[in-house]
Amino acid sequence: MMRQYELVDRVRQYNPNADEDLLNRAYVYAMKAHGAQKRASGDPFFSHPLEVAAILTDLKLDDATIVAAVLHDTIEDTAATREEIDNVFGKEIGALVEGLTKLKKLDLVTKPAQQAENFRKLLLAIADDVRVLLVKLADRLHNMRTLNFMPAEKRARIAQETLDIYGPLAGRMGMQGLRGELEELSFRHLMPEAHAMILARLEELKAKNGAIIARIEKELTDQFAKRGIKVLVKGRQKQAYSVWRKMERRSIAFEQLSDIYGFRIIVDSVEDCYAAVGVAHTTWPSVPGRFKDYISTPKQNDYRSIHTTVIGPGSQRVELQIRTQEMHEIAEYGIAAHALYKDVAGAPDGSRTGESRAYRGLRRTIEALSGDDSEKFLEHTKLELFQDQVFCFTPKGRLIALPRGATAIDFAYAVHTDVGNSAVGAKINGRIAPLISELHNGDEVVIARSDTQTPPAAWESVVVTGRARAAIRRATREAVKAQYGGLGRQIIERAFKRAGRSFVEDKLKAALPRLARASLDDVFVAVGRGEMFSGDVVRAIHPDFKEERASGPAPAKSESGWFGLNKVANLIFKVPGPGDAEGSIPIRGARGDLPVRFAPKGGAVPGERIIGIMTPGEGITIYPIHSPALTAFDDRPELWLDVRWDIDNARKELYPTQIVVTALNEPGALGIVATTIGETGGNIDNIAFVPHATDFREMLIDLEVWDIKHLNAILSQLRAKSVVSKVERVSE
Template identity: 80%
Template sequence: MMRQYELVDRVRRYNPHTNEDLLNRAYVFAMKAHGSQKRASGDPYFSHPLEVAAILTEFKVDDATIAAAMLHDTIEDTTVTREDVDKAFGEEIGGLVDGLTKLGKLDFVTRHAQQAENFRKLLLAIADDARVLLVKLADRLHNMRTLQFMPETKRARIAEDTLDIYAPLAGRMGMQSMRNELEDLAFRSLMPDAYELIVSRLEGMKAKNGAIIARIAAELTDQFARRGIKVEVKGRQKQPYSIWRKMERRSIAFEQLSDIYGFRILVDTVADCYAAVGVAHTTWPSVPGRFKDYISTPKQNDYRSIHTTVIGPGSQRVELQIRTHEMHEVAEYGIAAHAIYKDAGTSADAPVVSESRAYRGLRQTIEALASDDSEKFLEHTKLELFHDQVFCFTPKGRLIALPRGATAIDFAYAVHTDVGNSAVGAKINGRIAPLISELHNGDEVLISRAEGGSPPAAWDSVVVTGRARAAIRRATREAAKAQFGGLGRQIVERAFERAGKKFAEAKLKAALPRLARASIDDVFIGVGRGEIFSTDVVRAVFPNFKEERKAGPAVPLNESGWFGLPKAADLVFRVPGESDAAEALPLRGIDFDTPVRFAPKGGAVPGERIVGIRAPEGIVIYPIHSPALVDYNDHPELWLDVRWDLEDAPNLLYSTQIVVTLLNEPGALGVIATTIGEYGANIDAISSSASGADFRRFVIDLQVRDIQHLNAVLSELRGKSVVNKVERASG
């Protein structure tokens, strides 16, 4: 535990005129008040307020704030009263300590109501004196640093409150260093696996690129020095939580992040900032759309800097943040940087404070909302302060809180699951808009509904909330059951008919144990989804049933791309274009004397569930996942039960099509072609198109042995750093 003189020495380093007597008295008072109390870690309780005070010395706060930090838990956790603190230290420090004290055990209906009222009290105290916020954030930071000693049941709640309230509040006040540490500590607690993965990737990247980073920093310094601009170059690494949040928000891989490393260029004057931009842009090519001037237009939290990205040494993208030393101090310490001590002749209790725009805005917001009841106050304050969330309204004024990037679909599911499932359109602020429209703070959203509707499965990739995604998947599963159940019944009835057996539900019900299904409907759904073959259902009811298969002759592919087929109960096709000695390619379940072809693009391959669809020209074979089958949902009479027979199947390659989105850089396509070749697959044809400035989209006609072979190729491609996305084409 820190000694009394060590704390005083820390304060004296930045404030030679510190009131040592005040600090010593606060130290002794708090230590006696907490007495033998222990923390969850087993340390003396007084070690906590002492560490909070030590954290605040990093922000160079005044003596009253340091004293309040040491005393901040005395009223709440000991027998000390507000009057005791006022008597010993005066009303100024007493007011700070009281502002940091939670409400007593009043008759709250819910914990949420108690939390809201405590939060209201805290913010009102912050509005009266910004130093309350500084102590509270330091208090939360030390609690997060020692979170491992808390009971596991409390850790998640404390970490979530940190991410939801305290880290955004630090960011709103411009205290970026405080915000970064709060976010990363909470992230490590809530998602330890993700945290460790990102940290390990960062360490690997640092080991790999350390020399390049040092070279870039040296060349930056040299270029500015040649132009007569005195600069200090500092490397910057993006924080793990910021990396994870960006990956989640943009659905991109770690390798696709271009701003993990950057450089801060610190200069003496504002004029030097703009001169430095000129040097950077005339020395290296700038990246279009990556220039932001927060000096002429500061952020709401007083952040001022110029951001630009150039193609720097070694053709590396280099992000530069150019600012003065004073701007850098404000960027790191926020409102704490506005308390500046004169070198001499000034009492330690009289800092020269210039009210920051960030704090002034916070205070005005809190004062404007002060008349609301506690829970509305909490909601409205979040609306104003925490820009990582979007707050929208129903036409009746109900407030809906959503993550940033949420769509009207997310809004509909937040209102009610039935509203989301039946949503067909939206009006945003009175104007018709697509359901996939991204929402912004203050939007009023009206959802148009069609009763009995079902959400498209594609919505799953559009929404950002877990509630919407879960509801969409649930509804999609139910719709699939309805679709495949009807299809499965027809397939089973036809299978019995082909076998010369009479179908009866009573007999099928008796055979359920042999099919490992709980109900007849489960059997039909299993057959429709390809999980159970129809002939297996027949065998379950009639164990002595034996299926006979007949092989048809090899048939050539005609000009229209169709196989000409003889009539047979079960047909075995030969590969078109092969000689009579070619191995047979088995397809079973076709009993019509009609031509057959495979659907384009997605192309079925052995091992996956396939379906035959009657068409005017013949029968088209689709993989069961093909989106084209949706067009036949209302025409079950066109569906045929077709499947591969992989017994003694020939060792041949079959055509399918995949879509790969690659980074637009030299050698990327070569990596893909090499990977496909190494896995024994073959590229039959390829076409490409632009997909934004940084990516190209390739459509590849691929030949593989079977579905396992295809999945292995896709899995290996997804692991390549140049690949943004890979998927099968939709047939």
């Protein structure tokens, strides 16, 4: 275990002005707080925060970060409190320690919601201070180094979490050295056989090609020296996990890999980087398509280098990474190579002085996604941060970095939320293209806009960036709120008018607690969506209000499919039940002698929300709330009626609906479908076969069910059958 003076010496090696008293106090405080606590390995628990601090001294971080590392488990695992940390070490260190404190252990596999919420809190803490991330990554690295002392099940869970979140997060922040070790340790614990196999193959290759590598290194150095370029050549071998990931991603064998060995060419200046490329390409043939300039176009994690591949000495493919010493440090240490912890003032654009692009991008991503719930936040953050990137351009030359697989819609939202919300078309490299077109490196994208455009909800399933998904969801919520809010207001106003009462907004505001809604808009939307009955709103203000219900025998169904309705006193009208000329299905929400029918395709069944559409001169059509046909009436709210089922539970009736079943075209398939429906209590009224592919047949089934719960049970049972490919309810 590291001694007190050793910790101080490590910090003073790179910071002669270190606050020795602060470091000593932190050491003593944490040692006393953890007391006799032990780790799974049997070592004193206090050894863990010291090792975390040691990792951070290798990154040459400031005193406050080192102290936060020493104290990072005190609030969580000891009797120490945030207030006490503030009093002893100051609020800055207290905030860092609290940002690192976990409520409970993260659990990726068995408790996704809990894990998502903790990850959300971690990233929100990172957005406030990047040092939280640096300590957290060092904490995870030491835990991974000692993971073999944990039970096998826990090892697998922690390793998977590291591979899914912490390794990519380190890479996203440009800390490739730390990312490599995290991924390598995770790979070893998750797939020990594959790890051992690849390590063995790499050792064989090293023994076989050792002389060639030394020759390439010498020849590279000599060639650059002849041209007057001072270089340092460093050979490197891919790590086992990188080899495995590339084999899996490209579905290739170990022997097909051409970049297991590479060489880093460290030069003095940017000019020398490009001069070195010239030397390499004039000395050896270059491999087409293998040149990437990350100096003129840095990656979003601040990585800068020139990559090229040549056919070098011995006809070997040689990958070269050409960079300056400063670029090399940033490539290895990422944001830890920046003096971010010295930042005290913000820039006018909201960035922070000395802040890296990687950290600035992370903060803005987190801020854009912070409105989502925990699980969506985790999903979208993974999409936004942990994917390979493509680089595209606006017409004015602005560089937009996006995850691989991003569409023109993602591009529009990356430019600005308003651009995405109003996007109606795109031009990619001067050619008109669909907004869902996938983008590639170097594409120039122009977005066509319209002030009347509202982003379709379906876009959410097309885009790949979390920012776009969050913005589309917000816009969809606002559109739904506007649509149903206006309808709900009209329904409520009509309800008050029918009741002979005045509708006063102030009185409704006072009654909001009785309706369990936070605002008037929430009430209007709830009524418009069919989630609340307008009569309940009237009673919330006028408790003495009573609805008069009347009913009467309904006439038989006419040939046209419409029903003549008896005039009723208030809000009840009744539609004849299936096969029942004298009975009726009471539906609440309209008055008058009006013809009424169900939507001809799919109908409506008890238990689902319904809407009435009044067609002047024709009557009322009843639709399920989810019916696509309702979109045709979005701009005609005056036609919408608030209607509800009013079913007598003692009276059981079957109601018609339609489903489409896609089944294998083989003997017995129809029998299985019919038997399943019969065993579940449904009644088949008619079956029509739709021409389809040779291997499959579509059946359009007129079905009778008790209610929506019964219908869903039938659909579920059908989907479970091996002969059934797909089952859907028909909706007009």
